[in-house]
Structures are given as C-alpha cells and as structure tokens.
Amino acid sequence: MISQVLRDARKYEETAEKAVAAESRPGFHLSTRIGWMNDPNGFSFYNGEYHLFYQYNPYSSHWDTMHWGHAVSSDLLHWRYLPVALAPDMDYDKDGCFSGSAVTLPDGRHMLIYTGVEKEIRPDGSTCAIQRQCVAVGDGIDYEKYQGNPVLTENNLPEGGSKYDFRDPKIFQKTDGSYGCVVGNCDKDRDGRVLLFTSRDGFSWNFDRILAANHERFGKMWECPDFFELDGKQVVIVSPQEMMPQGFEYHNGNGTLCLIGKMDETTGEFVEEHNQSIDYGIDFYAPQTTLAPDGRRIMIGWMQNWDTCPVNSPERLWFGQMSLPRELSIKDGRLIQKPVKEIENLRRNKVSYKNITFTDVIQLDGIKGRKVDMELSIQPGNEQQIYHKFAVRFAQDGNYQTSVSFRPYEKIVKIDRKFSGSRQAVIHQRRSLVRTEGGKLKLRIILDRFSAEIFVNDGEHVLTVTMYTNQTADGISFFADGEVTMDIVKYDL
Ligand code: FRU
Numbered sequence: 107m108i109s110q111v112l113r114d115a116r117k118y119e120e121t122a123e124k125a126v127a128a129e130s131r132p133g134f135h136l137s138t139r140i141g142w143m144n145d146p147n148g149f150s151f152y153n154g155e156y157h158l159f160y161q162y163n164p165y166s167s168h169w170d171t172m173h174w175g176h177a178v179s180s181d182l183l184h185w186r187y188l189p190v191a192l193a194p195d196m197d198y199d200k201d202g203c204f205s206g207s208a209v210t211l212p213d214g215r216h217m218l219i220y221t222g223v224e225k226e227i228r229p230d231g232s233t234c235a236i237q238r239q240c241v242a243v244g245d246g247i248d249y250e251k252y253q254g255n256p257v258l259t260e261n262n263l264p265e266g267g268s269k270y271d272f273r274d275p276k277i278f279q280k281t282d283g284s285y286g287c288v289v290g291n292c293d294k295d296r297d298g299r300v301l302l303f304t305s306r307d308g309f310s311w312n313f314d315r316i317l318a319a320n321h322e323r324f325g326k327m328w329e330c331p332d333f334f335e336l337d338g339k340q341v342v343i344v345s346p347q348e349m350m351p352q353g354f355e356y357h358n359g360n361g362t363l364c365l366i367g368k369m370d371e372t373t374g375e376f377v378e379e380h381n382q383s384i385d386y387g388i389d390f391y392a393p394q395t396t397l398a399p400d401g402r403r404i405m406i407g408w409m410q411n412w413d414t415c416p417v418n419s420p421e422r423l424w425f426g427q428m429s430l431p432r433e434l435s436i437k438d439g440r441l442i443q444k445p446v447k448e449i450e451n452l453r454r455n456k457v458s459y460k461n462i463t464f465t466d467v468i469q470l471d472g473i474k475g476r477k478v479d480m481e482l483s484i485q486p487g488n489e490q491q492i493y494h495k496f497a498v499r500f501a502q503d504g505n506y507q508t509s510v511s512f513r514p515y516e517k518i519v520k521i522d523r524k525f526s527g528s529r530q531a532v533i534h535q536r537r538s539l540v541r542t543e544g545g546k547l548k549l550r551i552i553l554d555r556f557s558a559e560i561f562v563n564d565g566e567h568v569l570t571v572t573m574y575t576n577q578t579a580d581g582i583s584f585f586a587d588g589e590v591t592m593d594i595v596k597y598d599l
Contacts, residue, residue: 160174
C-alpha cells in the first residue's frame with residue numbers, strides 16, 4: 107500500500123525535475139533528482155543493478171523532513187532515477203526517514219533498514235527527536251514498512267546510550283547467513299561509539315557489543331558507521347561530528363574517520379591498529395560501502411559537508427551530489443581509494459605529453475574542460491635543485507580558477523577554491539601532508555562540472571571539493587616555481 111505522503115512526493119518529483127536541464131547537473135556523479143540530497147543510503151547490488159538511495163527532501167533545496175530518494179545504475183556512473191522509496195508516513199518516522207542501508211533477503215526481496223525519527227514533547231514544552239531503527243521490504247521499486255517496526259529502540263541500547271543519537275544502521279550478511287548491523291550512538295557525554303547488533307532474519311535484533319568507542323579522541327557523536335573486511339583486515343568507518351584537528355588529520359568540524367584493525371578471535375573484540383581521515387579535501391561526508399559482484403569494496407560519499415552547504419548558487423533547483431564511487435584497498439596499513447575502473451569506459455579524446463619541462467606558467471594544446479580525467483606525474487627538472495612549488499589550475503578563465511598545488515619541501519598538497527565564484531566566508535582551502543620523495547608526485551584529477559576529486563599517489567590521499575564556477579571557465583594551466591618535468595595524459599569524460 108502506498109501512502110498519500112509517498113504518492114505526493116512521487117508526483118511532485120516527477121513534475122518538478124523537468125525544470126532541471128541535464129547540463130545544469132554533474133555528468134556522471136549522482137545528484138538529487140530535485141531539491142536536497144545528503145547521505146548515500148542503501149548502497150547495494152540488487153537484481154543485476156546497483157541501487158543507491160539518498161537522504162532527500164524533494165520540496166526545497168534545503169534539508170527538511172527526510173525521504174529516501176532512489177536511483178539505479180549498471181556501471182555506477184550512468185544513473186537512472188526511480189520513484190522516492192521511503193516517505194515519512196508512519197508515527198515512528200513522521201519526522202524523517204534518516205540514513206540506513208540495504209541487504210538482499212534469502213527469498214530475493216530487498217530489505218532496507220533506516221532510522222525512524224519521531225519528535226516528542228517534553229514536560230517543559232521543548233521537543234526532542236527519538237531515533238529508532240526500522241525496516242522496509244520491497245522489490246527494488248516499492249517498499250513496505252514492516253508491521254513490527256521499530257525493530258531497534260532505546261530498549262536495545264547499552265548502559266548510558268542516548269536514544270536521541272541512535273542512528274544510521276548499516277546491515278551486512280555474515281558467512282553463516284545471519285545478519286550483523288552497526289549503528290551510530292553516543293553516551294550521555296555525547297562521546298561517539300559504534301554499536302553492533304545481530305539478527306537471524308533481519309527483523310528481530312539483539313545487542314551484541316560496543317564494536318568501537320571514541321574515548322574522546324575523534325569528535326563527538328559518530329554518524330553513519332560502516333564495518334567490513336578488506337585485504338585481511340577489519341575496517342570501521344564513521345563520520346564524527348565536531349572534530350578537532352590533529353596535525354594534518356581530522357580537520358575541524360564534520361569529518362570522516364577510518365579505523366583499520368583486526369578481530370581478536372578469542373574475545374571477538376575489534377582491535378584498532380591504525381586511524382586516518384578518509385578524505386582530506388572539503389566536501390566529503392557520510393560515506394557508505396558495498397561489495398560489488400566481482401568482490402570489489404566500493405565506497406561512495408556525500409560530496410558535501412554540513413559546514414559548507416552555504417556554497418550553493420541561489421537559483422539552483424538541486425543541491426547535493428555524491429562522490430565518485432571509489433574502489434578501496436589497504437596498502438602499508440593505510441586505506442587506498444581509486445576511482446571505480448568503470449570510469450575508463452567514459453574516456454574519450456586522449457591527449458598526452460611526455461617530459462614537458464617548464465619553469466613558469468604553461469598551457470598545453472588540448473588540455474582543458476570541466477569533465478575531465480587527467481593523470482599527471484611530476485618530478486624535478488633538475489634533481490640537484492628541486493623546484494619550490496608546482497600547481498595545476500582548472501575551472502579557469504580571466505577571473506576564476508581552482509587549484510591544486512604541491513610544495514615538495516613541505517610535502518604538502520593544497521586544494522584552493524577561493525576563486526570559484528563563492529561569495530561565502532566558508533572554508534575554501536585545505537592542505538594535506540603526503541608521502542613523497544625527491545619532488546616526485548602523481549596526481550589523478552577528475553572534474554565533473556561542479557566538483558574536483560584529486561587522487562594523490564595512486565589513491566594514498568584524496569581531496570574532494572565542490573565548485574560552482576561558471577561552466578565557461580574551462581581553462582587548465584600549469585605553474586612551476588623552479589624547474590618541473592611533467593608527464594600528462596588527459597581524457598574528456
Ligand atoms: C549525516 C546525518 C545522519 C542522519 C542524516 C539525516 O549526515 O546527520 O546521521 O541520519 O544525516 O539526514
């Protein structure tokens with residue numbers, strides 16, 4: 107049975123999306139069908155296609171009562187919208203269907219698990235939102251909410267757990283066919299932690315353990331957890347709120363955290379071995395992963411950040427895009443991210459140069475555009491005298507440019523979008539400490555109209571930014587202070 111609230115949302119998006127011209131969207135990143143998008147939800151491979159849902163307010167380009175938008179793709183790059191999947195139409199989720207995930211049930215149905223939000227009025231008249239986990243089961247288009255919802259409530263919380271910060275369930279199937287689910291939570295001091303629940307059938311759940319706890323190290327509340335095995339290690343991903351920087355890790359505000367460790371076989375505890383930021387740019391939050399049929403672990407994030415949402419042109423009918431799906435691996439104990447290999451099928455018009463040596467600003471014939479995949483290898487022109495600075499500038503014309511620069515002596519890569527047309531006093535630059543020797547660096551830069559994703563040294567560090575620079579600013583140039591020798595291969599996408 108489809109509720110009136112869902113029917114209205116479906117009707118609305120179908121009409122309203124007609125006002126959005128295809129060229130006013132990203133080319134191969136998923137953007138909201140209309141209105142507002144945040145976190146990726148329910149990222150899964152179901153019935154031969156990737157399904158990606160998202161936090162969605164169709165009615166305006168600002169966050170409000172959350173629905174789940176829905177799109178499908180066979181290659182993670184060409185997306186087709188499906189009708190809104192979930193609407194806030196039950197008592198237990200009337201104030202929002204918050205983030206969650208998906209799994210395929212043994213009978214072939216697709217199960218969504220999400221956070222239902224219900225506001226309550228306190229005796230003093232103030233309101234607070236209770237968060238509980240709910241499920242819905244469907245066929246890849248229509249989903250029916252389970253009669254027994256909510257399936258996880260405050261009664262399932264461990265000692266001191268906050269029922270107001272209990273959200274974003276990420277479900278996974280174990281090898282014995284049963285299910286596990288990690289959920290974000292915090293204690294009474296707002297200190298974040300990841301709770302692990304288990305279930306035989308996905309409907310009835312038990313608290314298992316606190317899988318990972320912050321102990322006041324990385325921000326406060328931990329949102330959007332994920333938990334998976336990768337290259338023989340166990341990985342916990344979370345998006346902590348209110349972070350404080352530690353050196354070049356964990357810039358202030360809403361950040362992303364990756365914990366790599368292993369399970370202690372006797373105690374069943376997750377033992378942390380390494381921690382790092384996931385993205386070192388500006389716009390990346392709430393990532394979620396899925397397993398591709400060929401075994402790749404693929405992650406996609408909201409290509410935005412709560413703190414920088416004001417960087418949005420007022421006339422835009424849509425707000426919010428997803429990052430490029432990224433293939434994950436672990437190398438030398440660190441998380442490595444690479445653009446999904448499917449992107450190679452989009453490459454056209456190859457232009458390449460080898461051993462270009464320069465000492466100032468240069469432009470190269472055929473190197474321009476706003477939908478671009480570009481690989482650069484940089485090294486000193488003179489090994490006795492390493493250059494001081496290299497930069498590549500893009501989305502460039504007489505007035506505008508966004509740049510990635512590299513200072514070999516400091517080992518710093520910096521992204522700077524202050525000349526991207528933004529009129530807001532929000533963060534426009536970010537610096538990342540990278541691994542480099544002798545002035546050598548590899549950069550892969552992917553541009554898609556409104557964003558740049560910079561993969562440093564084959565995915566050891568990634569810096570992601572959105573930019574709303576006018577599309578006519580499509581110049582690309584290179585700068586050297588000192589002598590740089592560069593190889594470059596560039597494709598249009
Ligand atoms: C993260 C988040 C989630 C929540 C959702 C609400 O960006 O705050 O914790 O489920 O957004 O839209």
